[in-house]
Amino acid sequence: MELKNKRVLVVGLGKSGIAAAKFLRQQGARVTVSDTRSAVALAEEIPGLLDAGIMVESGGHGLLTFRRQDLIVISPGVPLDTPEVRQVIGFGVPVIGELELASRFLKGRVLAITGSNGKTTTTTLLGSILAEGGLPALVGGNIGTPVIDLIPSSTDQTVNVLEVSSFQLETIEQFRPWIAVVLNITPDHLDRHGNFENYAAMKMRITKNQQAEDFLVLNAEDKPTQMVAARTKAQIFWFSPRRPIKQGAFLYGDSIVFVPREGARAEPIMPVGEIPLKGSHNVENVLAAVCAARLAGVSAEKIRSAVAAFKAVEHRLEFVSTVEGVEYFNDSKATNVDAALKAIAAFPGCVHLILGGKDKGSDYTLLEPLLRERVKAVYTIGSAAEKIERQLQGVVKMVGAGTIDVAVREARKAAIPGDVVLLAPACSSFDQFENYEHRGRTFRKIVHELI
Known part of the structure; x- marks a missing residue:
């Protein structure tokens, strides 16, 4: 792929988008980046991009910016049906991802x-x-x-x-x-x-x-x-x-x-x-x-x-601590219902389960059989809480915690020695956190504060 002097637009300034933009510039491309976030939200990223000779468009996507390119590199978080992307595909501008x-x-x-x-x-x-x-x-x-x-x-x-x-x-x-x-x-x-x-x-x-x-x-x-x-x-x-x-x-x-x-x-x-x-x-x-x-x-x-010799990966059924005989596990990476089911199934019973976050169109009723069998109580958090409570009404004790901090502290009050407090949200994290890592780190910090 010849990139020298090509006009290339990178859409989305996540980790992979920034890496792609800098790589393209090193290859001699004339690089512009576009992100819907404001200049204030991108304050940490913009100076480094400008220093590398990369033009920055923030606060929205301009159709003219998209049409003036030889190639568009789209970040994974940007859907292909984004209006500007859809239009330039129709104009024949090649669109690929960082991978x-x-x-x-x-x-x-x-x-x-x-x-x-x-x-x-x-x-x-x-x-x-x-x-x-x-x-x-x-x-x-x-x-x-x-x-x-x-x-x-x-x-x-x-x-x-x-x-x-x-x-x-x-x-x-x-x-x-x-x-x-x-x-x-x-x-x-x-x-x-x-x-x-x-x-x-x-x-x-x-x-x-x-x-x-x-x-x-x-x-x-x-x-x-x-x-x-x-x-x-x-x-x-x-x-x-x-x-x-x-x-x-x-x-x-x-x-x-x-x-x-x-x-x-x-x-x-x-x-x-x-x-x-x-x-x-x-x-x-x-x-x-x-x-x-x-x-x-x-x-x-x-x-x-x-x-x-392998150790559990961070945020994947990661053991955090034992507090007063109760074990705490961080499975923040359980961002869908099937992952939450697998996490619950890893424990024989006596689970206090923290569920919720940003809904991804999931059917939480699929959790019902395992909740009845192994879970003492569910503590709901985030924007999906109302949907989860509605779909699982009457299945198990439900506590509307709202935030992860309240959920952990309510679970601590109810749990007895031998129980497990499990963060396996079955949802993405983007309503209250930057990503699932941020959610998992927050959970760990709260648990360590209990000790």
Whole structure:
């Protein structure tokens, strides 16, 4: 991709947008950035952009700004149906995302992971496994480090382990993973994609450009994920916690095994009891990571060692503290109903659950069976509180807390030794917090103040 002297507009000044703008400028492009936030809200970002020779448009998008470009790079948080974006697409101006832009310059091979839940844990775990196996691995993408920022460190030998979201996959053109992993597809981001079918279609785009020499790792127990198999040219490997499969990773008794090809003998990898992460969903994450790591050439011995030493990722069923015999867990990354279900299922019962935030078009009635079985009380927060209380009325004791601070303190009053206070909101965080990390850090701080 030739960028020198090209007029390029970056839309959205999140972490990946800023990284893309600076990279484009380094490549000699004439860069403008546009964001709907005011100059005051962008006060920290604007000086650095101007110093780099990047023009800044704040407080809204100007159609003329969009039309005067040779290329538009759109941030994941900006929908393609934004009026200005929709119009310039109609005019024939190319529109891509930061992931697509980075993939044109990134050296080495790409191992990409997507799914509604478990992406960050599996991506981080795979990075650790590849490093243990002696492979030069870089980790980034939706996990926090923009793919653009990996380019300077990448070499022809690098394995780039990338977490990719539906928003990022929406704007790919040539992005082609050597190994792609789809963990699961459950309803999420319906406020953005409109319906589940559209959302699932975005996830399936991960295999859009894969060829016969590439690999696709799929969940044999997730029906929407199974549909991806019909859309790929890649070699398919499966993982399952429930039954033997012909090619991939599965549980055999109390152990994880891997079958490298149909008809081959199963290779023992490790006992399930050595997995240090809570929850059956994390067994699935490990099975997916085993598949991808073996395909990348890491030995069973190195996989076992890396998994056994792995610690829970921040904000993913993260143990915070025990206060007066009550355990507190931070799963702020549980931003949809399915993730909240998995978090609740990780505990045998006696849970005080903090739910709420910004609704994403979710159906909270799906929580009902597990709430009856394992949850003592629900403490609602954020703008989704009213909807949650309405849909779950009469299911379990409901406390309208409003804020996370009140929720923690009300849960502390009610909890007795042996109980668990769990933040698993089933919602995004953008009504009261900058992001799910900010929400999780706030929860941790409040809990530590109880000690």
